[in-house]
Structure formats: C-alpha cells, structure tokens
Amino acid sequence: MELNKTPTYDDSDNQTGCCPKFKPEGWNDQELHFKDKIFVKATTRSLFHIPINMGRVFAKTSEAIEQADAYDMEQFVVLTRDISPWKSEHYFAVTKEVPEEEVVRMSGDFMTQVFEGPYKEARNWYHQMQEKMEKAGKKAEEIYFFYTTCPRCAKVYGKNYVIGFGKAA
Numbered sequence: 001m002e003l004n005k006t007p008t009y010d011d012s013d014n015q016t017g018c019c020p021k022f023k024p025e026g027w028n029d030q031e032l033h034f035k036d037k038i039f040v041k042a043t044t045r046s047l048f049h050i051p052i053n054m055g056r057v058f059a060k061t062s063e064a065i066e067q068a069d070a071y072d073m074e075q076f077v078v079l080t081r082d083i084s085p086w087k088s089e090h091y092f093a094v095t096k097e098v099p100e101e102e103v104v105r106m107s108g109d110f111m112t113q114v115f116e117g118p119y120k121e122a123r124n125w126y127h128q129m130q131e132k133m134e135k136a137g138k139k140a141e142e143i144y145f146f147y148t149t150c151p152r153c154a155k156v157y158g159k160n161y162v163i164g165f166g167k168a169a
Helices: 054-067 119-135 151-157
Strands: 031-047 078-084 087-093 102-116 140-147 161-168
Touching: 031 054, 031 078, 054 087, 102 119, 119 140, 119 161
Parallel strands: none
Antiparallel strands: 031 087, 031 102, 078 087, 078 140, 102 161, 140 161
C-alpha cells in the first residue's frame, strides 16, 4: 500500500444519516506505512473504559475539521486507544493542519485486522492484535482501533465492524 494511505472508506451507503454502512473488504490483513501522516488528536473521558463524552468531543472535532476543509472521506479513519480506564485518545486523519486543534504526525508501520462483534470484545481484540503481530515477527508498540460505526448505527446495520491497527515497534 502507498505511503500514508489506508484502504478506501466508502461512505456512499448511509441509511441512518449518521454513520455509513461500513464495507470491510480491503481492510483485513493490510500492511500500512505512515510517514508524518497528519491527524487531529482529541481526548475523551471514560468510566472504566466506557466513553462518557465521546459524542460531544467527536461532534466538535468533526466540525473543526469540516470548517478547515481537511477531510478526505476516501481516507477517513479515526484511530482510538485507551490510555487508562478514565481516558481515551482519538486520532482523526486529516489532509492538513486544523486551526485551534492539536495536530500530530504519526509515522510507522501498521498491520490491520477486521473484527466484528460487540464493543465489549475490545480487550480480546487487543490481545489478538498482539498475537497477530508476534506471529508476523513484529512487536506491537501501540494498538489502536477504528470503530467504524456508533452503537446506534451498528444496531441498525446488524454488524459492528472494528478495525485493529497494530503499530510495529
């Protein structure tokens, strides 16, 4: 895969007006390579890993990105990682810097895995990503997840796809 590219995100089938129906084809078993890929970083509060203010934070961040005309919907991805039971970080891929938002640049090699099931399985998926990387002869420096649909939309679509991104050390 090309530098700083992710598989194509198809947002054409949106029955809910919220999250498009995710098409997982092309996302499994990818090796991605980022060099100074630009992301807007946002932080949410959690209560034992359950997000408290995610809707508000995502809405505010998305609005800032839209106003800056920094979205590339074909390359849309939000990488999430829990840094404690009380806090999560979210990295929104963007095409350029967004005023008044924390912008970070991410570099590294990543492996992906498509998961499907309830969010409560994230702990198991985390361990599966570590094992996947070990089998490939790599050590996981960080594990991120791309939650492709919100819980309400996942219920409507009948599938809850989550993409694991393992960053190699």
